[in-house]
Amino acid sequence: MRRFPLIIGFYLILAALFLAWLTVFIVYPRQQIAVKRFGQIMRVETVPGLYFKLPFIDQMVIIDDRLRRYDLPTKTVQVRGGAFYEVDAFFTYRITNARLFLQKVAxxxxxxxxxxxLAPRFDDALRAVYGQRDFSAALSSARADMMQEVKQQIAGDAQSLGITIIDVRIRRTDLTKAVSQRTFERMRQEREAVAEQLRARGNEEKDKIIAAANREYEEIIAAATRDADIMRGEGEAGRIDILRDAIAVDPEFYMFWRSMDAYKKIKNLPMIIAPDSVFFKYLKTPDGQ
Known part of the structure; x- marks a missing residue:
C-alpha cells in the first residue's frame, strides 16, 4: 500500500511529460511552422526557437524555408521568324508567406x-519572351534581359501563392537538329561566297600586279635597248673616226691589213676566183703593186 502512491506519482509525472511534449514544438533554422486548429491557420512561426500549442487540437505544418530550385524539362520554343530552339532553364524560389502558401496549395x-x-506559367513565359525576339537574341547580350523578363512574368503568379521568385536562368539554348543543319548549310554557303569574292579580288589584284610588272619590264627593256643602241651608235661612230684617222695616216698599210684579214677569214671557205685577181695582189708582191 505504501508503494501505490509512488506508482501513481510516477505515472502522473510521465503523463505530464508526455503532455508537455505534445505542447511544445521547436522551430529550427531553415523552416517555418504553421499551427492549424480545426483546419484553420492560427499562426505561423518563422523565427527559430521554442513554442507552445494546444495538445491534440493544434496541428503543425512544416514549411521548408530554404532556397529551392525547379528545372524545367527541355522545351522547344519558336522565335520570331519561325526558327526553333531547344531551351533548358530553371528558376529558384523561396516560400516567403507560409499562410498564403497553405491556403493556395492544399x-x-x-x-x-x-x-x-509554376511550371506551366514558366513554360508560357519562356515561349512568350523567345517569340518576341530574333534568332540570335538568346546567344547575345540580350539573354540577361530575357531572363529578367521571364522572372517578371512569373513573379506575380508566384506571389499569389506566397512564393518569391529569386532568380531565373537559361542554362542552354541550342538549335534543333533540323534548324542546326539548315543554319550550317547557310553559313557554309555564305563562307563559300565570301571566299569566292576574296579569291576573285585576289586574282584581280594579281592581274594588276602582273600587268604593272610587265609594263615596268617593257619600259626597262625599251630604255635599256635605247641606251644600248645610243651607246652602240656612239661607239661605232668613234670606231669609224679612229679608223678614218688611221687610214689617213697610212692608207697603204690599212689596205694591207684589210687584205690579211680577208685572207684569214676565207682560209676554209671554197671560192672560185681568178688567180690574177686584185684580191691576191699582196700574195704576189709584198708591196701590193
Whole structure:
C-alpha cells in the first residue's frame, strides 16, 4: 500500500511529460511552422526557437524555408521568324508567406506548387519572351534581359501563392537538329561566297600586279635597248673616226691589213676566183703593186 502512491506519482509525472511534449514544438533554422486548429491557420512561426500549442487540437505544418530550385524539362520554343530552339532553364524560389502558401496549395508540398502552378506559367513565359525576339537574341547580350523578363512574368503568379521568385536562368539554348543543319548549310554557303569574292579580288589584284610588272619590264627593256643602241651608235661612230684617222695616216698599210684579214677569214671557205685577181695582189708582191 505504501508503494501505490509512488506508482501513481510516477505515472502522473510521465503523463505530464508526455503532455508537455505534445505542447511544445521547436522551430529550427531553415523552416517555418504553421499551427492549424480545426483546419484553420492560427499562426505561423518563422523565427527559430521554442513554442507552445494546444495538445491534440493544434496541428503543425512544416514549411521548408530554404532556397529551392525547379528545372524545367527541355522545351522547344519558336522565335520570331519561325526558327526553333531547344531551351533548358530553371528558376529558384523561396516560400516567403507560409499562410498564403497553405491556403493556395492544399497539400502544402512545394513540389505540387512547382508542377501544377509554376511550371506551366514558366513554360508560357519562356515561349512568350523567345517569340518576341530574333534568332540570335538568346546567344547575345540580350539573354540577361530575357531572363529578367521571364522572372517578371512569373513573379506575380508566384506571389499569389506566397512564393518569391529569386532568380531565373537559361542554362542552354541550342538549335534543333533540323534548324542546326539548315543554319550550317547557310553559313557554309555564305563562307563559300565570301571566299569566292576574296579569291576573285585576289586574282584581280594579281592581274594588276602582273600587268604593272610587265609594263615596268617593257619600259626597262625599251630604255635599256635605247641606251644600248645610243651607246652602240656612239661607239661605232668613234670606231669609224679612229679608223678614218688611221687610214689617213697610212692608207697603204690599212689596205694591207684589210687584205690579211680577208685572207684569214676565207682560209676554209671554197671560192672560185681568178688567180690574177686584185684580191691576191699582196700574195704576189709584198708591196701590193
Amino acid at each position: 497539400s502544402g508540398q512545394p513540389s505540387t506548387a512547382e508542377e501544377v502552378n
